[in-house]
Amino acid sequence: MSLVVQKYGGSSLADAESIKRVARRIVDTKKAGNDVVVVVSAMGDTTDELLDLAAEVSPAPPSREMDMLLTAGERMSMALVSMAISNLGHSARSYTGSQAGVITDAQHGKARIIDVTPGRITEAIGEGHIVIVAGFQGVSQATNEITTLGRGGSDTTAVALAAGIKADVCEIYTDVDGIFTADPRIVPTAHKIDRITNEEMQELAASGAKVLMLRCVEYARRFDLPIHVRSSFSHHEGTWVVNQKEGDSVEDPIIAGVAHDRSEGKITIVGIPDSPGRAAAVFKAIAGVGINVDMIVQNVSAGTEKKTDISFTVPKEDAGRGVEVLKAMQDELGFEQLQYDDQVGKLSLVGSGMRSNPGVSATLFQSLADAGINIEMISTSEIRVSVVTSDDELDEAVRVVHSAFGLDADGEAVVYGGTGR
């Protein structure tokens, strides 16, 4: 007998019929001899409808009240899933995030889970109930107020709860068959990944892959909890996201997948004196208004004037604020011009095999060059290479790179037979 945590997202809970279908799947898991805890998101469009209502009464609602409003969404879906299970003759109990012991910090709208005290949940499991828990929400330790975790928060709830009750696996149900080597809408030959390391998944999620949110993968990695990402519309095996163990990975492909991201824009500071402390002043100012910088490139100084250009990428929704704060500092920083380009995209190649295969970057750059695609910026981590291209060349870039590394479903994946690490 296993203890299984399952998470169903809004697209799996679109209407009464979907809820009944999900209930049958949960009951099947229970009947197979497992204890089951289910984390649910709000039904289909509920969250958007609630956001619309809020916008109608106030252009800038307080975040505390927004959390109060939005948490009604999971409350409805968890009660309905519980009812549907009862109707199949099994006993189910639903619990809010607060009741389930999801303890967070006090940042409304983007709270972080700081503890899980699942006393009521383990008690209910012990009594034989199927337990349904509202995702995306918790209660703050400091203020005792209801909080929400922000986008993708239900995945994090599921993984944190699974860790808290020492579940054997956390199954994340979604509307696709698992994690793919690239977005299938862009790369038709992309294929489902059977097994990926947490480390790789973290890099993919951070690079724009949308199936799993970064924080949830971080949590799973920390608690060494296997995640099984799979479709609620089929019974196929999905993708297992696991921690890499000593001796694993023999014959694993070098590259796990290709992610892409259109959410960032590029700010370029033209003609800034190349003297110590200038770059520090720039990024201190940007951080000062709460903006996370992703990639940074500084050109080599040219000419006798000792001036240089600095380019960096920021989330598009923050770019306006970033440009504003820098413009106000033009005299102080002494730059000539400020440029903002929102027509860019980022491609990221992720794979733990990069560590032992130094030729990856060269292959990547060559494949893009062969396709006539210009690289505007480059950044790398131990298991990732990212490049920024123009927006309109990004899709082609993803296809070219996916193919160059043998990831196409009908192609031959590049594998390495090393000792792993």
Next chain:
Amino acid sequence: MSLVVQKYGGSSLADAESIKRVARRIVDTKKAGNDVVVVVSAMGDTTDELLDLAAEVSPAPPSREMDMLLTAGERMSMALVSMAISNLGHSARSYTGSQAGVITDAQHGKARIIDVTPGRITEAIGEGHIVIVAGFQGVSQATNEITTLGRGGSDTTAVALAAGIKADVCEIYTDVDGIFTADPRIVPTAHKIDRITNEEMQELAASGAKVLMLRCVEYARRFDLPIHVRSSFSHHEGTWVVNQKEGDSVEDPIIAGVAHDRSEGKITIVGIPDSPGRAAAVFKAIAGVGINVDMIVQNVSAGTEKKTDISFTVPKEDAGRGVEVLKAMQDELGFEQLQYDDQVGKLSLVGSGMRSNPGVSATLFQSLADAGINIEMISTSEIRVSVVTSDDELDEAVRVVHSAFGLDADGEAVVYGGTGR
């Protein structure tokens, strides 16, 4: 400076526009120098929509989960009202029933408030916030589960909370101008009552008047809390529901109003032996299946056989169960026949002046006789006379009685100049 509790029902919170209108009224009350606590119901049709959803996933949902589902309704409206107030530049905080300290027993769907521990509410008032509380819901002391109070529960929340925080007044906002001497849809000459005693209001509510629920009036009476029932669509004074004090009521009308009720049916047991213990056996059986009996009439025995008929009224939704349990006892009870009539209605005349005016019943019966309306059953309390008529004569009966006691708006109310009681 007063401490005012206001309660707004679903019809006052139908959509975003209504919510903004209610917010303006709340802010006006605050700006007039009062501390304000607001109790809200779910918006317009929310509860019905949630009930529909529940019915789609399960024909008989567990009451615990139903409470979980329905409490989402007030959660949404309270957050939206709070946001609308913030948008007017005032600080508001919303609290669920559980957070507001509304402690109930564990009967899901029809819980009773057993205590109010409003620590968070008084603290928020002290900090200068306008406080919004979800009506209709609480948390059970014994099981720590979320409960709902049943129909009209938000009024009870408002009164209980007002008593708990020692408010000066509880204003119940509705879509009519107050309590009327009869239902204006039936009696066009009915007029708004300016002031009515709690005792009279209790009898009217128990007799079918729908504006205030019985339990809420009981609560207000127990804690000597004045209720002001008024319209959220106008600024007119409404009806004050107050405890009668020694020396009050000089020049008050004898009759407060006429209520009517079509929710009950009449069961008649024909030809039951008129021997000791038979009636006890009948009503023991009826009580045994959880049915509340309202009026009971036993005819005098006729003939030598010593047989009699017993008629009584029960809620229509319980009548089937009542008939069933009696039919199963036909041999034991020895009656000849069982009749059920759902085409009946009840008229109730209520007024504390009845105590010192013995002619009230006679005037009532005479006025009905003059109009050719047959009385099928009669029951009385100290300040109420109720009669059962056929359903199709009930409206006319209400009009005739309303007029006979001078309650018509253009008529002269019957007043008494006695010493009260």
